[in-house]
Amino acid sequence: MKKKYFLDLLTSLNPEKNKPFNMKKAVVVEMLNKAIAGEKLTNSDYARLVNCIHVSALTGKLEEFYSISSCVAENDICKARAKDCNSICSECYAMQSVNYRSNLKLSLLINHVILNCFDIPASVWPVLAVPSINGKARIESHGDVASIQAALNMNRIIESHEWLTFGIWTKNYNFWRVAFEKEGKHKNCTFLVSSDRLNVKLEIPENIKQYVDHVFTVYDLKTVKAENVNIQCGFHHCKECGICYDTENTTFYVNEILKKDTKRYMKYMGIE
Numbered sequence: 001m002k003k004k005y006f007l008d009l010l011t012s013l014n015p016e017k018n019k020p021f022n023m024k025k026a027v028v029v030e031m032l033n034k035a036i037a038g039e040k041l042t043n044s045d046y047a048r049l050v051n052c053i054h055v056s057a058l059t060g061k062l063e064e065f066y067s068i069s070s071c072v073a074e075n076d077i078c079k080a081r082a083k084d085c086n087s088i089c090s091e092c093y094a095m096q097s098v099n100y101r102s103n104l105k106l107s108l109l110i111n112h113v114i115l116n117c118f119d120i121p122a123s124v125w126p127v128l129a130v131p132s133i134n135g136k137a138r139i140e141s142h143g144d145v146a147s148i149q150a151a152l153n154m155n156r157i158i159e160s161h162e163w164l165t166f167g168i169w170t171k172n173y174n175f176w177r178v179a180f181e182k183e184g185k186h187k188n189c190t191f192l193v194s195s196d197r198l199n200v201k202l203e204i205p206e207n208i209k210q211y212v213d214h215v216f217t218v219y220d221l222k223t224v225k226a227e228n229v230n231i232q233c234g235f236h237h238c239k240e241c242g243i244c245y246d247t248e249n250t251t252f253y254v255n256e257i258l259k260k261d262t263k264r265y266m267k268y269m270g271i272e
């Protein structure tokens with residue numbers, strides 16, 4: 001996927017004060033050049049790439065969680081959705097946060113290139129030790145899967161960390177469907193498909209139903225009141241809730257209150 005584009009992009013970037021980025025960039029550029037020249041990468045090449053993956057320590061609702069994420073700013077599907085004013089992606093929090101945190105954007109760019117451009121064997125991924133305080137981790141917090149290749153690599157990360165439960169968040173579910181069809185869905189993950197329409201539940205296509213653990217929808221307060229929507233999310237921390245990481249599938253529809261309505265919702269519900 002777009003190896004030459006990413007090679008040119010990385011080569012053009014050389015931020016003076018970001019040594020870690022420049023060191024990782026050198027590895028990724030070396031491997032992109034090898035791949036473009038048709039050279040076969042070795043397991044030790046792949047291990048060097050895996051060592052460049054950035055694991056994000058999350059904050060806010062997700063404090064004490066870590067995630068592996070690609071870069072929303074390089075995801076053409078996300079960028080197209082962000083231009084659709086009927087989509088909640090037009091107010092994408094991840095897009096805003098990567099665009100004002102330049103070092104985070106560079107780290108996620110490295111992830112994006114590694115995940116999308118290289119077919120890293122499952123046997124190499126254990127080199128990446130994903131930290132966890134609570135036995136749970138998240139796949140995608142600042143982006144969404146951009147290709148079948150990225151879904152395959154992230155599925156192999158899940159496979160190689162069987163002691164963790166990963167919540168996979170996506171709106172681009174077809175890439176994951178193909179990865180699951182090819183290499184199976186692992187027991188230590190939940191698959192959440194989220195709607196890009198405010199107040200509208202996603203109709204799940206027949207061919208992904210078997211993989212979906214939760215359907216995630218955002219509601220505004222007006223609709224919550226009018227339709228008596230049961231809200232589970234938005235007013236407490238994931239470490240206290242954990243519904244989305246429940247592999248037993250007890251709450252299929254998970255509903256979140258729109259961020260800007262959270263305070264008014266809590267007042268309405270009498271939540272302290």
Ligand code: SF4
Nearest residue numbers: 233238241242243244
């Ligand atoms: S429903 Fe619970 S686990 Fe899921 S995102 Fe919201 S707070 Fe986190």
